[in-house]
Amino acid sequence: MKVLFASSEIFPFAKSGGLADVANSLPKALSKQIDIVSVMPLYGFMDEKKLNKADISFEINLGGIEYKIEILFTKVDGFLTYFIKAPLLSTTLNLYGDKEAYANNDIRFGIFSASIVQLAKALHAEIVHLNDWHCALSAFWLKDTGIKSIFTIHNLAYQGIFEKDSLSRLGIGFEHFNMDDLEFYGKCNFMKAGIRYSDVLTTVSPTYAKEILTPTYGCGLNGFLNLYKRKLHGILNGINRDFFNPKTDELIFKNYDKNSLNLKQKNKKELYKKVNLTDIKLPLFVMISRLVEQKGFGILLESIDKILEKKLNLLLLVDGQSKFKEPLMQIAKKSKNFSLIFGYNESLSHQLYASADFLLMPSLFEPCGLNQMIAMAYGTIPIVHGTGGLKDSVHEKSSRCGKGIVFAKPSKKSLLLAIDRAMKLENIKQLQKFNMDCDLSFDESAKKYITIYKEILK
Numbered sequence: 336m337k338v339l340f341a342s343s344e345i346f347p348f349a350k351s352g353g354l355a356d357v358a359n360s361l362p363k364a365l366s367k368q369i370d371i372v373s374v375m376p377l378y379g380f381m382d383e384k385k386l387n388k389a390d391i392s393f394e395i396n397l398g399g400i401e402y403k404i405e406i407l408f409t410k411v412d413g414f415l416t417y418f419i420k421a422p423l424l425s426t427t428l429n430l431y432g433d434k435e436a437y438a439n440n441d442i443r444f445g446i447f448s449a450s451i452v453q454l455a456k457a458l459h460a461e462i463v464h465l466n467d468w469h470c471a472l473s474a475f476w477l478k479d480t481g482i483k484s485i486f487t488i489h490n491l492a493y494q495g496i497f498e499k500d501s502l503s504r505l506g507i508g509f510e511h512f513n514m515d516d517l518e519f520y521g522k523c524n525f526m527k528a529g530i531r532y533s534d535v536l537t538t539v540s541p542t543y544a545k546e547i548l549t550p551t552y553g554c555g556l557n558g559f560l561n562l563y564k565r566k567l568h569g570i571l572n573g574i575n576r577d578f579f580n581p582k583t584d585e586l587i588f589k590n591y592d593k594n595s596l597n598l599k600q601k602n603k604k605e606l607y608k609k610v611n612l613t614d615i616k617l618p619l620f621v622m623i624s625r626l627v628e629q630k631g632f633g634i635l636l637e638s639i640d641k642i643l644e645k646k647l648n649l650l651l652l653v654d655g656q657s658k659f660k661e662p663l664m665q666i667a668k669k670s671k672n673f674s675l676i677f678g679y680n681e682s683l684s685h686q687l688y689a690s691a692d693f694l695l696m697p698s699l700f701e702p703c704g705l706n707q708m709i710a711m712a713y714g715t716i717p718i719v720h721g722t723g724g725l726k727d728s729v730h731e732k733s734s735r736c737g738k739g740i741v742f743a744k745p746s747k748k749s750l751l752l753a754i755d756r757a758m759k760l761e762n763i764k765q766l767q768k769f770n771m772d773c774d775l776s777f778d779e780s781a782k783k784y785i786t787i788y789k790e791i792l793k
């Protein structure tokens with residue numbers, strides 16, 4: 336079985352969120368058992384000189400325009416990743432946009448999707464595993480090739496919605512512009528191509544697979560998804576335990592394991608030299624996240640005065656521009672026990688996981704969430720709103736792996752009560768050790784994907 340795994344971001348080459356982590360760790364876990372290679376775009380910020388030129392190149396024609404495509408590759412830890420070098424796609428300095436999304440993302444990711452199909456043919460792949468809207472159109476173009484496709488939804492909130500004329504610019508006929516196909520409230524929707532034309536549809540946790548069929552979480556696609564629910568599976572993500580391992584992590588100050596958990600305090604002491612916090616005896620609560628509504632910053636802002644009245648420190652590492660930035664900055668200016676760091680910083684994020692006592696995730700919805708799993712690997716107790724993958728991976732009452740504080744409603748009251756419950760925990764060390772022993776890797780889920788791949792080829 337030969338599989339081509341396609342994603343718009345793959346760690347360590349490009350990352351804006353959890354998709355990049357998954358696109359790194361899942362194919363690696365799969366590669367222990369099957370023949371799998373990955374593909375992603377080459378972006379303008381990448382150093383092309385570090386990559387090799389493949390002897391594959393082709394032209395694609397979209398809407399009457401020819402695009403010349405070159406293929407590059409690299410092998411890291413024996414694992415092969417291909418890069419699509421294409422006009423428009425590979426010249427940008429960011430993945431998806433600067434302050435705003437790039438106006439030609441329809442064409443950029445249309446080119447990416449069409450190139451995936453050509454690459455799959457060149458590599459004689461039998462299955463193409465597509466992730467999120469950026470490569471969803473590949474499912475449409477794969478339909479008559481004999482190559483099978485599986486489409487994974489990592490976050491239904493991002494669907495790739497563009498003006499109607501995007502279709503003609505990509506050479507897709509208007510017979511596909513209707514509500515059963517790619518049309519969506521007068522525009523076209525790339526995600527719908529992945530949902531409709533893939534052979535199998537998956538999403539990243541069993542609970543999210545049920546949630547997206549409902550109006551509350553369906554982002555306008557619940558009706559459409561219900562038509563395809565027979566091919567929909569929910570498979571929980573995992574994390575790369577080699578990379579997220581406090582025993583070997585080179586990005587943290589002091590390595591530790593479940594038998595030397597007191598060394599977390601040493602990490603905290605070092606971290607506090609860099610951030611605006613002092614008392615290391617107080618429990619440290621952290622959030623490490625994109626600064627968007629989804630992650631529960633509305634609830635956090637409503638509750639923050641009350642949170643900061645408690646005997647704790649709060650530290651946020653957040654990335655992105657949003658309405659939450661200014662009010663959070665104002666609060667940080669006048670608070671001794673609250674520190675705020677803006678930007679995307681991989682090393683610092685590891686140092687926060689290693690130093691913190693608790694990780695807050697008041698997400699309104701969460702397809703899977705990786706932060707809570709990374710936190711558990713570092714002996715940091717997650718406090719989560721029980722939705723999507725958070726509900727499947729964090730448990731307060733049952734004896735299942737892993738353990739943390741779970742609140743049912745995303746509200747100020749529930750969050751404050753959850754923090755109180757966390758601060759009253761008596762058996763913290765036991766919980767930390769229990770979580771560090773949990774299998775948070777992708778191995779179990781990889782088996783489920785392999786079963787699906789085998790089914791598709793039958």
Ligand code: ADP
Pocket residue numbers: 351352353354356623624625652653654678679680681684703704705706707709
């Ligand atoms: P999402 O993909 O919705 O952003 P996930 O929980 O699936 O959320 O994955 C988030 C990933 O991005 C985790 O690896 C997390 O540690 C990382 N991350 C989020 N924000 C930052 C940041 N500001 N700096 C560094 N890493 C971050």
